Amino acid sequence: MERILFYILALIMIGFALASVMSRRMLRSVIYLLFVLCAVAGVYFMMDYNFLAAIQLTIYAGGIIVLIIFSVLLVHHIEMRMEIARPTRQLLTALACSLGLAAFLSVIYTYDFQVSGPGPGTEVSVIGAKLLDYGEGGFILPFEVISVLLLAAMVGAIVIAKGTKLSENKNEVK
Amino acid sequence: MGSEAIIVFFLAGVVLVTGANFLSNLISPKSDSDAKRAPYESGMTTIGPTWVQFKVGYYLFAILFLVFDVEIAFLVPWAVAYKGIGAIAFVEVLIFLFILGLGLLYAWKKGALKWK
Amino acid sequence: MDMETLLLLRQEVSLLLIALVLLLFEIFANDRNRAGVVSLAIVLFGLHTALGFMDMKEGELFGGMFRTNALIHMFKNILNLGVLIVLLQSAEWVKKELIPQNRGTEFFILMLSSLLGLQFLISSGDFLMFYLGLELSTLPLAALAAFEIYRMRSSEAGIKLILSSALASGITLFGISLLYASSGSIYYAELQGAISENPLTVLAMILFFAGLGFKISLVPFHFWTADVYEGAPIGIASYLSVISKGAAIFILMILFFTVLKPLMHLWENLFYLLSVLTMFLGNLFALRQQNMKRFLAFSSIAQAGFILLGLITGTTLGVATVIYFILIYIFSNLAAFGVVQAISTETGKEQLQDYEGLYRTNPKLSLVMMLGLFSLAGIPPVAGFFGKFFLFTAAASKGYYFLVFLAVVNVTISLYYYLLVVRAMFLRKSEHPIPYFTNTVYMRIGLVITVIGILALGLYSPIYDYIYALSSTLN
Numbered sequence: 166m167e168r169i170l171f172y173i174l175a176l177i178m179i180g181f182a183l184a185s186v187m188s189r190r191m192l193r194s195v196i197y198l199l200f201v202l203c204a205v206a207g208v209y210f211m212m213d214y215n216f217l218a219a220i221q222l223t224i225y226a227g228g229i230i231v232l233i234i235f236s237v238l239l240v241h242h243i244e245m246r247m248e249i250a251r252p253t254r255q256l257l258t259a260l261a262c263s264l265g266l267a268a269f270l271s272v273i274y275t276y277d278f279q280v281s282g283p284g285p286g287t288e289v290s291v292i293g294a295k296l297l298d299y300g301e302g303g304f305i306l307p308f309e310v311i312s313v314l315l316l317a318a319m320v321g322a323i324v325i326a327k328g329t330k331l332s333e334n335k336n337e338v339k
Numbered sequence: 340m341g342s343e344a345i346i347v348f349f350l351a352g353v354v355l356v357t358g359a360n361f362l363s364n365l366i367s368p369k370s371d372s373d374a375k376r377a378p379y380e381s382g383m384t385t386i387g388p389t390w391v392q393f394k395v396g397y398y399l400f401a402i403l404f405l406v407f408d409v410e411i412a413f414l415v416p417w418a419v420a421y422k423g424i425g426a427i428a429f430v431e432v433l434i435f436l437f438i439l440g441l442g443l444l445y446a447w448k449k450g451a452l453k454w455k
Numbered sequence: 456m457d458m459e460t461l462l463l464l465r466q467e468v469s470l471l472l473i474a475l476v477l478l479l480f481e482i483f484a485n486d487r488n489r490a491g492v493v494s495l496a497i498v499l500f501g502l503h504t505a506l507g508f509m510d511m512k513e514g515e516l517f518g519g520m521f522r523t524n525a526l527i528h529m530f531k532n533i534l535n536l537g538v539l540i541v542l543l544q545s546a547e548w549v550k551k552e553l554i555p556q557n558r559g560t561e562f563f564i565l566m567l568s569s570l571l572g573l574q575f576l577i578s579s580g581d582f583l584m585f586y587l588g589l590e591l592s593t594l595p596l597a598a599l600a601a602f603e604i605y606r607m608r609s610s611e612a613g614i615k616l617i618l619s620s621a622l623a624s625g626i627t628l629f630g631i632s633l634l635y636a637s638s639g640s641i642y643y644a645e646l647q648g649a650i651s652e653n654p655l656t657v658l659a660m661i662l663f664f665a666g667l668g669f670k671i672s673l674v675p676f677h678f679w680t681a682d683v684y685e686g687a688p689i690g691i692a693s694y695l696s697v698i699s700k701g702a703a704i705f706i707l708m709i710l711f712f713t714v715l716k717p718l719m720h721l722w723e724n725l726f727y728l729l730s731v732l733t734m735f736l737g738n739l740f741a742l743r744q745q746n747m748k749r750f751l752a753f754s755s756i757a758q759a760g761f762i763l764l765g766l767i768t769g770t771t772l773g774v775a776t777v778i779y780f781i782l783i784y785i786f787s788n789l790a791a792f793g794v795v796q797a798i799s800t801e802t803g804k805e806q807l808q809d810y811e812g813l814y815r816t817n818p819k820l821s822l823v824m825m826l827g828l829f830s831l832a833g834i835p836p837v838a839g840f841f842g843k844f845f846l847f848t849a850a851a852s853k854g855y856y857f858l859v860f861l862a863v864v865n866v867t868i869s870l871y872y873y874l875l876v877v878r879a880m881f882l883r884k885s886e887h888p889i890p891y892f893t894n895t896v897y898m899r900i901g902l903v904i905t906v907i908g909i910l911a912l913g914l915y916s917p918i919y920d921y922i923y924a925l926s927s928t929l930n
Contacts, residue, residue: 166343220412228405235401238393269658276655281639293420296413297428301518305431307583308413310575312438313471314591315406317568319442320478321598322402323451324561325613326395441478448482 170211177204189246191237195230202226216289399451410439463514463523466507466531467574473499474567481560490554493546496563497897500542504535515580519642522580526925530705530778531574536904537698537785538570543901544793545690547894548800552603562602565595566694573702577709582631582641585706589627589670592699593620599694600687612686619669619679627666633659646714652721660718663710664725670703671759674732681740684752689799692748693792696755697785704762708777712769712929719769726767727858733760734865742872745807747795750872751788754831757869758784761843764850764862774926776849779912779919780842783830786908787839790827793902794820801892812888813880820894821880823902830909832873833866838913845919 178201185197202225209218250258285291299305378385417432446452461468477496484492511528515521542563553559572591579585597620601613635641637656638649650656668676684692711722737757744750762784765777797820798813799805814821830839843866847859894902912918 166346170346216416224405224408224412228401228408232398232401232405235393235397239395239398241392272654272658276637276653278636279639289416289419290423291420293416293418294423296416297420297424297431299427299431299517303518304520304583306517306520307587308431309434309438310584310587310591311409311413312435313474313568313571314587314594315409316438316442316478317565317591317595319403319406320445320561320564320568321595323399323446323449324558324565325598325601325604326399326402327449327451327558438475441475441482444482445478 167211171208174204174207174211177201177207189249191240191247192234195233195237198233199226199230202230214287216287216292396454403446403451406439406442410435459514460516463512463516464521465511466503466528466535467571469503469506470567470571470574473503474564474571477560477564477567481564484560489557489559490550492560492563493549493554493897496560497539497542497546500535500539500563500567504532504539507532507535519580519644520584521575521578523578524928526778526928527578529922529925530577530702533778533782533785534570534573534577534698534702537701537789538566538694540785540789540793540901540904541690541694541698542566543897543904544693544789544796545688546897546901548688548690548796551800558602562599565599569593569595569599569694570698573699577702577706579706580643582635582643586624586628586631589624592702593617593624593670596620596691596695596699599691600683602688602691606686608686609688610686612683615679616683616687623666623669623676625666626662626669630659630662630664630666633662643710643714647716650714650717652718657718657721660715660722661725664707664722667703667707668729671700671707671762672756673729673759673763674736674756675729677733677736677756680756681744681749681752684755685746685748689748689792689796692752693789693796696751696792697788700755700759701781701785704759704766704777704781708766708774709929711766712774716769723767723769726763727855730760730763730767730858731861733757733763734862735760738865738868738872741869747805747807747810747876750807750876751791751795754869754873755788757865758788758831760865761846761862764855764858765846767855767858768849768853770849770853771923771927771929772849772852774929775919775923776842776845778922778926780846782918782922783838783842783909783912786905786912787827787830790823790902790905790909791831793898793905794824794827797894797898797902798889802889804889807876807879808885809889810876811879811883811885815884816888816891820902823906824880825877826906826909828873828876830913832870834870836913838909838911841913841919 181197181200181204185194185201188194188197202221206218206221206226209215209221249255285295295302296304296308380386413435414432417428421428473496476499477492480492480495507528511523511525513524545562549559549562553562569592572588572593572595574588575584576588576592579588593616597613597617600616601610603609604613631641633655634646634650637653637659638646640646640649665676669679672680684695687695711719715722734757737753737755737760741750741753741757744753762777762780765773765780767773795805798809802809813824826837830837833839833843843862847862850862851859
């Protein structure tokens with residue numbers, strides 16, 4: 166049963182990922198990406214990473230997709246469609262991609278993976294305890310560094326977005 | 340595992356939605372003309388192109404939302420594990436919140452929260 | 456959590472505090488005192504740099520996620536010093552361009568957060584901190600590269616930087632995940648004994664290296680370099696070319712010399728190939744550049760090729776020569792970038808032909824530029840010569856004679872284009888030379904430090920001995 170579910174999710178992921186890359190309209194690509202991210206959340210659910218799946222849905226499917234949609238809508242000529250590359254180029258790219266895929270898959274499938282012992286658990290309380298632990302195996306430093314990273318991202322985004330006064334005025338004239 | 344239930348729900352959902360669409364398609368009256376397919380805006384034909392460039396304000400709001408969304412994702416495990424750890428967890432999260440709080444103040448000062 | 460912890464983390468904590476103080480300043484500043492941020496930031500950061508030279512104990516924190524020792528600490532000081540010079544050289548530009556637009560403080564905040572990321576990157580003890588450091592150092596840089604957003608080229612530089620670095624960190628992350636899959640740990644200490652040679656780890660190593668190759672701009676991954684350097688503000692270009700490149704090389708060296716040592720006979724060949732490619736491509740493209748920033752971009756690509764010569768050895772000698780070279784490279788490149796910055800801020804000119812006759816009007820600037828270029832080229836009495844010479848010795852000591860020969864050929868090529876600039880400044884006459892102008896105090900200090908650095912490193916040999924002594928601690 167699990168196996169069937171996994172293959173359904175995998176199909177959704179691969180199908181929509183391809184659609185997202187191949188679509189010639191930006192907004193559609195974004196929506197296809199949304200389905201990919203939702204399917205990834207499904208995989209997390211299957212592995213019992215409930216918290217991670219919830220995060221995946223709220224942050225990726227909820228936050229990042231909204232952000233990407235807004236950025237796409239900021240584009241001047243959104244009705245524009247992506248160019249289609251020349252056939253020879255398409256062929257070469259497809260060839261390179263499939264070669265790369267074959268190399269990766271053959272390496273991964275021939276490797277004899279060792280199953281590690283049971284982890285500390287995936288409940289939210291365990292994650293929280295690990296996150297705040299400052300001893301062996303704790304993640305307090307990354308936790309604090311992430312706040313700095315978020316702060317820097319916020320400052321950077323605001324300063325860039327607020328710096329477009331000149332072009333904004335031009336649009337109002339139009 | 341409970342995946343049987345999920346699959347049953349999934350199938351039921353698929354059947355319900357497609358069935359409803361199919362049935363309404365079957366019994367609804369059909370008409371098709373060029374005028375019907377034309378895009379409209381509040382019942383009128385559109386003036387100018389329908390794709391317009393959004394204001395940068397939307398983007399700013401989205402990025403602020405995302406930053407605090409991520410913050411919440413880190414605060415939830417903290418809130419759950421808080422009882423077992425105690426004072427040190429409080430201090431740790433205070434630093435976290437202080438740094439992001441400064442970010443919020445900064446956004447406020449810069450007028451990123453203002454809609455204009 | 457005690458004093459010990461704070462002392463080991465002191466570089467990072469003080470850097471974070473400075474960034475937060477600046478942020479508070481920005482929140483409470485009004486239009487009248489806003490320009491004060493330049494002095495505030497430089498004074499605070501100068502203090503931080505000076506305090507950094509206090510001794511640091513060796514130790515690990517947070518279960519091995521963060522580690523520091525004398526070598527790492529010294530490299531942090533080198534980075535601090537480099538950033539201080541960049542800030543000094545950018546001060547005038549910030550005052551002139553950014554303060555009126557009300558975004559001067561952000562320049563410093565973003566620059567310091569990027570440096571904080573690099574500090575965490577080089578003292579990371581596991582791949583999670585490695586990745587966070589990498590992101591924290593890159594993300595603000597993308598914003599900084601697009602800082603002159605009203606100029607098309609600058610926003611283009613920002614986009615190119617963020618896209619190429621997103622690709623690079625994706626590749627790195629994939630490599631890390633494969634390493635994790637093969638050994639079940641992300642801590643360097645645990646990985647060190649656990650890595651054996653098999654297709655999976657080799658693939659992981661190549662991916663990981665490719666990701667870092669972007670940061671160092673080695674040849675197959677260099678395509679973003681020239682465009683970003685040209686479009687980004689000059690201060691950011693110089694930061695990218697020396698600080699973030701230097702830190703990336705340092706962490707690459709630590710990881711490849713310890714964790715990935717079992718794969719050495721493979722990465723030796725990889726480094727060999729890329730070194731040759733990088734040197735030749737960088738130098739041949741540099742020959743044709745007319746824009747000074749593009750020219751310096753390709754020259755910095757070529758220099759990265761030389762650095763690989765020291766990395767290929769995998770020995771203590773290699774470590775010492777690479778760090779010594781990076782130190783010299785920081786001073787020399789910042790001297791050249793500083794002069795370009797000064798001239799560009801004053802007159803807006805960035806083309807090679809604008810530099811014709813510079814010596815007649817601005818003799819001091821031309822002399823600094825000449826010193827920097829001579830050092831980059833590796834002309835004997837200047838520090839750059841010793842840097843390159845030691846690198847070549849290190850490579851030769853492992854028997855890479857042909858590689859050294861190729862490197863010498865490249866030095867000759869590079870000599871030609873560096874001298875091209877010197878000729879333009881000293882021998883050419885121009886109808887419209889850049890008129891005489893005086894630099895601000897900050898710019899002068901920034902240039903004088905680079906000159907002192909170049910001269911001291913070339914003439915005062917104990918520095919190299921000190922670096923060599925520390926290098927042997929790399930376990």
